[in-house]
Amino acid sequence: MKRFIGFVIKEFYHIFRDYRTLMILFGIPAAQLLLFGYVITNEIKDARIAIYDSSKDEVTRKISEKILSSGYFILEKNLTNYSQIGPTFREGNTKLVIVFGSNFAKKLQQEGKADLQILGDASDPNTANILVNYASGIINNYLVSINAEQIPMRIIPEVRMQYNPALKSVFMFVPGIMALLLMLISALMTSLSITREKELGTMELLLVSPLRPIQIIIGKVIPYVLLAFIDSCIILGMGKFVFGVPIEGNIVLLLSESLLYITMALSLGILISSITNSQQVAMTLSLVALMLPIILLSGFIFPVENMPVILQVLCHIMPPKYFITIIKDIMLKGNSFIYVWKETLIMILFTVTFIMMSIKKFKIRLA
């Protein structure tokens, strides 16, 4: 046991002596979270719009007012002619143009419908889409408010965003970043630290010593379990206190699931290092074979439901997908273990599989 402790202490020395490792361990989580949270946000505020109001009546003025006071839009200019729309978009500042047809209020009252056009600058399709949705939402709200006085009432579908009413993108990014970073730290760091021993030739010395192979592996993994765990606390803390992402569910359950995920990522790191002898290959494997699929196929950024069936199948063998589901369930919905046991079981199965594969590889190598 004393031998083993000495071994673990040595591992910590390696980590703390290497400032690059430390940067990766603690710098990246914070930086990534801030980046994703602030820069790559899906919300748009203060988008510049132009309005072409050809009827200028009470209703159009009210709608314009509502749109401009929503906080999402700023009036760039009022247009006086339909032909001005093209040049306005080309100038580049205006992202959206709203066109009210002539005799808007009158038509609305008499025929029950009026002409209204929303034009978006779709050179940036995501932004355009979001802005158009915002604007039509505001207009619909207005229609609802005036319809309420009329009989019979028209049924207008109501959309409400559950768990994330403001559609804040950071709610999505915190679980995603957690899955990504814990995988990065655990799998990449372990595979690097084991292959480094192989490159240095110190692995042979360790294997010749009375330390058992299992002690060597566990000794190399323990520091990273601890550091990855601290990291998940940092990410959760920043999510809560900087971005206001709630933690509705049981924090102990959340942390235990994180620990399980860390263990799984570490066993994957061990598997990678049992396949290769060089740090470079381990790094490439971890980054290319792990990072990209996690970002693309875990449902972190792109919704799995919209993908072709083949990719969806691939998504289901991406371990982080399950972890993201679990944290979202616990953090945002406040679900208890009964709701996430299936995902938990799948993660345990992944872990066991990775460990079994590594042991098999290790034995072949020794023979």
Add this chain to the structure above:
Amino acid sequence: MDSMVENIITVKNLVKKFGHFVANDHLNFEVRKGEIFGFLGANGAGKTTAIRILCGLSYPTSGEVKVGGLDIYSQRNDIKRNIGYMSQKFSLYDDLTVYENIRFYAGIYGLSRKEISTKSAMLMKKLGLEDAKDKLIKDVPLGWKQKLAFSVAIIHDPKIVFLDEPTGGVDPITRRQFWNLIFEAAKDGITVFVTTHYMDEAEYCDRVTIMVDGKIAALDTPSALKKTYSASNMNDVFLKLARVKTVA
């Protein structure tokens, strides 16, 4: 053979195959307690394969191997306590200091805290490394690293120490100094098993084995070998043996 001599390593019909390639082809030899046993051969002759099997880093395909009277198949863990090993890479941790490296290796062999501090003080004094105690290994010259790697390999007073090409890449003077350390260890009763492809080093060994293409071509004292092959030095002995092989 002298019946008074105690054998510390016995190898009978050791065969190691990698696929169809036979790296060790029916090796038979004994290493006597306390001797410096040289294992010579060209690159790829099978030296490293054999030393790895003796250290327990690899299993033989067939054959019987005993190290320190213990069977390598069934008593591997007991063997580990009794052997030291130094590889051709002088493996120490670059980002740990001289003292931390010593303490770490002593620690994994289960030396007590007190033993570690007295041993490491003694060791650093012997190697003249006292001023470099807190230097990182990456800032230490190769020659020192080599001596330190050897001293660390025998820090737990093993019965046998295995040295796999321990003098690669260092200059002749440093090599000579290194051999002085080996002689000292042998005097302290540690059996030394050393592989090398420097034929001048063969002269320093009590007995040498010359391997050619996975087989043992000769095994005797250096002077006896020189006599048998009527050569003036070990280099000629080796060249004669290797040439016979290529002609055949």
